[in-house]
Amino acid sequence: MSQPRILVSNDDGIFSKGIRTLVEELEKLGHVDVVAPNTQQSAVGHALTVAVPLRIERHEHNNKFFGWAVNGTPADCVKLAARQILPYKPDILVSGINHGRNTAISLVYSGTVSGATEGTMLGIPSVAVSLDDFSPEADFSAAAKFAKRIAEQVLERGLPPGVLLNVNVPALAEEEIRGIRVVPQGESYWDDRYDERVDPMERTYYWLHGDYVMVGEESDDHVLNDGFVSITPIHYRLTDEEMLLELRSWDFQDSNSSSSKSLPLDISREG
Amino acid sequence: MSQPRILVSNDDGIFSKGIRTLVEELEKLGHVDVVAPNTQQSAVGHALTVAVPLRIERHEHNNKFFGWAVNGTPADCVKLAARQILPYKPDILVSGINHGRNTAISLVYSGTVSGATEGTMLGIPSVAVSLDDFSPEADFSAAAKFAKRIAEQVLERGLPPGVLLNVNVPALAEEEIRGIRVVPQGESYWDDRYDERVDPMERTYYWLHGDYVMVGEESDDHVLNDGFVSITPIHYRLTDEEMLLELRSWDFQDSNSSSSKSLPLDISREG
Numbered sequence: 447m448s449q450p451r452i453l454v455s456n457d458d459g460i461f462s463k464g465i466r467t468l469v470e471e472l473e474k475l476g477h478v479d480v481v482a483p484n485t486q487q488s489a490v491g492h493a494l495t496v497a498v499p500l501r502i503e504r505h506e507h508n509n510k511f512f513g514w515a516v517n518g519t520p521a522d523c524v525k526l527a528a529r530q531i532l533p534y535k536p537d538i539l540v541s542g543i544n545h546g547r548n549t550a551i552s553l554v555y556s557g558t559v560s561g562a563t564e565g566t567m568l569g570i571p572s573v574a575v576s577l578d579d580f581s582p583e584a585d586f587s588a589a590a591k592f593a594k595r596i597a598e599q600v601l602e603r604g605l606p607p608g609v610l611l612n613v614n615v616p617a618l619a620e621e622e623i624r625g626i627r628v629v630p631q632g633e634s635y636w637d638d639r640y641d642e643r644v645d646p647m648e649r650t651y652y653w654l655h656g657d658y659v660m661v662g663e664e665s666d667d668h669v670l671n672d673g674f675v676s677i678t679p680i681h682y683r684l685t686d687e688e689m690l691l692e693l694r695s696w697d698f699q700d701s702n703s704s705s706s707k708s709l710p711l712d713i714s715r716e717g
Numbered sequence: 718m719s720q721p722r723i724l725v726s727n728d729d730g731i732f733s734k735g736i737r738t739l740v741e742e743l744e745k746l747g748h749v750d751v752v753a754p755n756t757q758q759s760a761v762g763h764a765l766t767v768a769v770p771l772r773i774e775r776h777e778h779n780n781k782f783f784g785w786a787v788n789g790t791p792a793d794c795v796k797l798a799a800r801q802i803l804p805y806k807p808d809i810l811v812s813g814i815n816h817g818r819n820t821a822i823s824l825v826y827s828g829t830v831s832g833a834t835e836g837t838m839l840g841i842p843s844v845a846v847s848l849d850d851f852s853p854e855a856d857f858s859a860a861a862k863f864a865k866r867i868a869e870q871v872l873e874r875g876l877p878p879g880v881l882l883n884v885n886v887p888a889l890a891e892e893e894i895r896g897i898r899v900v901p902q903g904e905s906y907w908d909d910r911y912d913e914r915v916d917p918m919e920r921t922y923y924w925l926h927g928d929y930v931m932v933g934e935e936s937d938d939h940v941l942n943d944g945f946v947s948i949t950p951i952h953y954r955l956t957d958e959e960m961l962l963e964l965r966s967w968d969f970q971d972s973n974s975s976s977s978k979s980l981p982l983d984i985s986r987e988g
Contacts, residue, residue: 494826494925495925499914499916499922499923499924500911500922500923500924500925501920501921501922501923502921502923521826522925525909525925526911526923529909529910529911530911530913530923551838551953553955554825554831554834554953554955555765555792560825563825567822567906595969595970596969599967599968599969603967605960606957606959606960609957609960611964626969628961628964628965628967629961630956630958630961631954631955631956635838638796638800639800640771640797640800640801642801643770645770649772650772650773651770651771651772652770652771652772652773652797652801653770653771654765654766654771654793654796677964678956678961679956679957679960679961679963679964680955680956680957681955681956681957681960682822682825682955683902684824684902684951684952684953685901685902685949685950685951685952686877686880686950686951686952687901688877689876689877689880689950689952690899690900690901690949690950692950693882693899693948693950694899696870696874696899697870698866698867698870698897699866
């Protein structure tokens with residue numbers, strides 16, 4: 447490939463350090479277009495904006511055009527980029543670099559991953575990249591280098607339809623990172639609670655907080671904690687095949703109701 | 718089971734007709750608690766509110782207590798219900814009835830399904846129910862009856878950990894519904910575009926719209942179009958196992974960089 451066309455988005459917003467560091471590094475690889483939210487969008491899940499009109503604005507950094515800022519989610523940004531803003535289909539989408547890990551079941555909450563999911567749905571090979579560091583002083587430089595290297599491989603080899611790569615990088619100096627591990631999505635989870643408080647008007651309100659509970663062994667969370675970059679291939683074939691078979695033996699007749707006879711219940715078993 | 722405790726939430730909001738019809742029907746089955754968004758939340762994906770404090774308010778319908786309204790998403794509502802509002806763990810969660818189908822890849826956008834996903838994560842057997850009708854005059858009564866019947870079966874048989882049921886009901890009178898079919902999630906999709914318009918201040922804005930493209934054969938979308946209720950068991954094991962193996966043969970060395978020797982790349986192949 448001569449000059450790959452790279453689309454970059456994120457969920458921390460176009461003003462964030464993570465996206466700027468990523469773009470700087472990816473510009474060594476090809477032509478970069480940035481389309482990203484104009485505000486922080488964390489934990490939006492795979493939201494699409496349907497109730498308000500979307501607007502696109504030029505965003506400058508250091509008096510230079512940096513990219514397009516959108517009043518929407520990462521999924522909106524990627525869809526707008528591909529369908530409206532860019533005159534071509536990007537060769538790859540890199541979403542990130544997120545401030546904080548995106549692992550285990552938290553993937554379903556992740557705006558960073560949802561940007562990559564949208565890319566995948568649009569047929570663009572897509573990679574989500576997150577740095578395991580919430581601090582405002584987080585150093586994204588090692589993560590950006592790994593993102594570039596992984597993007598190079600994706601550009602060379604492609605990804606199967608419907609599969610994206612979810613990458614997490616430990617909060618370590620480049621030379622301290624122990625390597626890359628290809629691992630499954632973990633089963634660790636947040637044991638959430640709500641902190642109940644009272645505001646100055648004496649109204650009760652709640653903040654979400656919790657503890658992270660590690661489960662299993664060789665997963666994204668485990669290798670990340672051990673100082674490795676984790677790569678997990680993600681798909682969205684959500685059908686539980688085992689339960690599909692089991693369900694076909696269930697009885698959906700309404701036993702309590704006198705009206706059951708009139709209800710059409712020729713449950714299909716052949717499908 | 719004597720008197721099952723049923724949690725109901727949705728994404729159309731606590732004011733919607735779909736949730737009221739559902740609650741009326743499920744009250745024939747057991748004790749119902751309602752915790753639902755105070756505004757319409759469609760297409761929020763699996764969002765959790767972390768940036769603003771959550772508030773819980775009593776909501777009345779016909780001068781009678783109906784449930785708790787929350788300034789959050791369906792996932793927020795279910796988590797708040799289970800962790801904060803209810804003094805017990807519900808025996809089942811029913812999320813819906815949504816105004817409009819939730820099928821195929823659209824599941825990842827769906828607030829209705831994300832409510833059920835949150836329930837599943839919290840260990841509550843969960844069912845998402847949607848009616849294939851966007852019209853304000855939609856009749857939810859047949860869908861509510863099917864929801865009750867399916868909830869009865871779930872209460873009797875349980876669901877495996879991590880699996881929820883996604884139910885879609887056609888927009889037909891009860892006697893016209895041809896039955897229930899247990900089917901996989903489809904691969905149909907929206908071919909989206911943006912409608913570009915100019916506001917009175919001469920600023921450009923964009924509305925999302927598109928055409929639905931049917932793919933495959935015996936899926937949620939297909940049986941729904943044929944007049945059947947679809948039931949699809951959904952899980953969140955997102956690892957693509959085939960690609961996991963493939964990825965372990967990729968070469969993540971940075972070939973272009975002179976610094977490659979200093980980069981730690983002992984890629985694990987044993988995991």
